[in-house]
Amino acid sequence: SSVRSGEMAKSAQLIDNEVFRAYATYAAIVLLKMMLMSLVTAYFRITRKAFANPEDTASFGKGDSAKKFLRTDADVERIRRAHLNDLENIVPFFGIGLLYALCGPDLSTALLHFRIFAGARILHTFAYLIPLPQPSRGLSWAVGYAVTISMAYKVLSKALYL
Amino acid sequence: SSVRSGEMAKSAQLIDNEVFRAYATYAAIVLLKMMLMSLVTAYFRITRKAFANPEDTASFGKGDSAKKFLRTDADVERIRRAHLNDLENIVPFFGIGLLYALCGPDLSTALLHFRIFAGARILHTFAYLIPLPQPSRGLSWAVGYAVTISMAYKVLSKALYL
Amino acid sequence: SSVRSGEMAKSAQLIDNEVFRAYATYAAIVLLKMMLMSLVTAYFRITRKAFANPEDTASFGKGDSAKKFLRTDADVERIRRAHLNDLENIVPFFGIGLLYALCGPDLSTALLHFRIFAGARILHTFAYLIPLPQPSRGLSWAVGYAVTISMAYKVLSKALYL
Numbered sequence: 105s106s107v108r109s110g111e112m113a114k115s116a117q118l119i120d121n122e123v124f125r126a127y128a129t130y131a132a133i134v135l136l137k138m139m140l141m142s143l144v145t146a147y148f149r150i151t152r153k154a155f156a157n158p159e160d161t162a163s164f165g166k167g168d169s170a171k172k173f174l175r176t177d178a179d180v181e182r183i184r185r186a187h188l189n190d191l192e193n194i195v196p197f198f199g200i201g202l203l204y205a206l207c208g209p210d211l212s213t214a215l216l217h218f219r220i221f222a223g224a225r226i227l228h229t230f231a232y233l234i235p236l237p238q239p240s241r242g243l244s245w246a247v248g249y250a251v252t253i254s255m256a257y258k259v260l261s262k263a264l265y266l
Numbered sequence: 267s268s269v270r271s272g273e274m275a276k277s278a279q280l281i282d283n284e285v286f287r288a289y290a291t292y293a294a295i296v297l298l299k300m301m302l303m304s305l306v307t308a309y310f311r312i313t314r315k316a317f318a319n320p321e322d323t324a325s326f327g328k329g330d331s332a333k334k335f336l337r338t339d340a341d342v343e344r345i346r347r348a349h350l351n352d353l354e355n356i357v358p359f360f361g362i363g364l365l366y367a368l369c370g371p372d373l374s375t376a377l378l379h380f381r382i383f384a385g386a387r388i389l390h391t392f393a394y395l396i397p398l399p400q401p402s403r404g405l406s407w408a409v410g411y412a413v414t415i416s417m418a419y420k421v422l423s424k425a426l427y428l
Numbered sequence: 429s430s431v432r433s434g435e436m437a438k439s440a441q442l443i444d445n446e447v448f449r450a451y452a453t454y455a456a457i458v459l460l461k462m463m464l465m466s467l468v469t470a471y472f473r474i475t476r477k478a479f480a481n482p483e484d485t486a487s488f489g490k491g492d493s494a495k496k497f498l499r500t501d502a503d504v505e506r507i508r509r510a511h512l513n514d515l516e517n518i519v520p521f522f523g524i525g526l527l528y529a530l531c532g533p534d535l536s537t538a539l540l541h542f543r544i545f546a547g548a549r550i551l552h553t554f555a556y557l558i559p560l561p562q563p564s565r566g567l568s569w570a571v572g573y574a575v576t577i578s579m580a581y582k583v584l585s586k587a588l589y590l
Contacts, residue, residue: 118368119368119369119370119425125425125426125427126427126428128368128369128421128425128427129421129422129425129428132418132422132425133422135358135362136358136362138354138358139354139355139358139411141354142354142355142411157344157347157397157403159400159403160400162399163400182481185480185481187354188512191353191354191357191515192463192465192466192511192515193463193466195357195515195519196462196463199455199522200456200459200460203443203452203455206443206452207443207452235481236483237483238483238484238486238487241481241483249463252463253463256456256460259452259453260453260456260457262443263443263448263452263453263456264453265449265450265452265453266450266453281531281587284589286530286587287587287588288590290527290530290531290583290587290589291583291587291588291589291590294524294527294583294584294587295584297520297523297580298520298577298580300516300520301516301517301576301577303516304517318509319506319509319559319565321560321561321562321565322562324562325562349516353516357519360523364526
């Protein structure tokens with residue numbers, strides 16, 4: 105029906121915009137990267153036999169034989185820290201980046217922000233998990249942080265309404 | 267004024283779209299569910315008398331009598347893990363789901379994604395907090411994860427702009 | 429080209445809306461406030477010499493002389509709890525607030541919600557980090573929580589599509 109296509113057209117507006125398409129692409133990539141950390145954690149919990157919940161160790165038997173797998177493992181904790189760092193940094197990128205993409209920035213400037221952020225967070229993950237010597241992790245974190253601050257500056261200077 | 271109503275009309279466009287209304291409904295539901303975890307944590311901290319901050323135990327008296335309530339409790343830690351798992355999974359659903367809703371998917375396909383995700387996360391919470399034997403928690407986590415990946419695939423195939 | 433300006437015009441719609449500008453402003457402020465917690469954590473980790481990763485202590489020498497800095501510090505842990513509390517509360521505000529801003533609320537009502545939330549979370553941070561005696565932190569948390577619930581109620585009553 106024409107009502108339906110009218111609705112479809114409306115919903116398609118944002119995604120037809122090149123800046124918004126670029127935002128959607130890089131936002132999806134970094135959110136997927138963040139989600140990947142769950143799989144890495146699960147993999148290390150299973151291979152290292154290091155679990156947080158008693159019900160997760162039930163398949164290893166009962167009593168003390170299972171209880172010994174309720175423990176922390178240095179590598180599992182490292183991945184969990186990397187995952188939390190993603191939440192602390194990728195969530196602000198997603199939020200501020202969305203507002204930024206709706207502020208009508210130049211396509212080339214927007215792409216520069218999105219690409220540098222995505223690259224920096226992928227580097228940050230490798231630096232955290234391999235691990236690479238510092239300042240690899242610190243620098244890649246700082247670059248992503250600076251990109252988000254730069255987008256926030258644009259948002260506040262364009263939209264400020266207190 | 268007519269300028270004002272023009273603005274209102276613009277802002278109302280997205281929310282008049284059925285897919286976006288469905289997204290808004292399920293996104294609000296799962297975010298509220300996530301927020302509920304704060305109340306559950308507070309309830310268990312108070313009833314179990316297990317706090318993380320010295321100022322929270324001041325009403326129990328001073329010195330050692332209050333200090334003994336600065337402790338971890340297995341049930342409080344379990345709820346905190348469930349809350350963190352919500353952050354790790356509901357935040358990507360919110361972000362990727364928003365981009366997905368703006369990609370103009372079929373209403374029925376979108377509803378299927380949103381309903382399965384919300385159901386899976388509610389099941390996940392019960393499986394974590396009761397707790398139910400595995401693989402209840404693992405499966406409900408995996409279903410929600412798969413729904414988000416499916417939406418991300420749609421976003422990247424519709425919007426890809428690297 | 430005219431196609432390009434058409435796209436720019438579309439992308440500018442939301443940000444021309446006063447409610448959405450107010451949302452963008454306060455959302456950016458609270459996300460930046462949340463990001464500030466990373467810098468505070470880094471500052472306290474460095475001044476207290478309390479690190480989580482062995483590669484972060486390499487500049488203090490090798491072996492036991494560096495190992496002793498791999499430790500938890502009460503103040504660092506406090507900041508990390510404040511940061512996690514921000515994630516648990518500012519993320520739902522960002523998500524539900526976005527949906528709320530798209531529901532066409534009155535500008536004055538929307539501003540009231542956004543201003544109270546931002547004020548409450550800034551107070552919460554001071555209450556957590558100074559720390560102020562309870563119920564300062566509890567009350568400022570509850571006010572921000574109530575604002576988000578109020579916006580979620582508006583979203584669900586306006587958009588509900590199950």
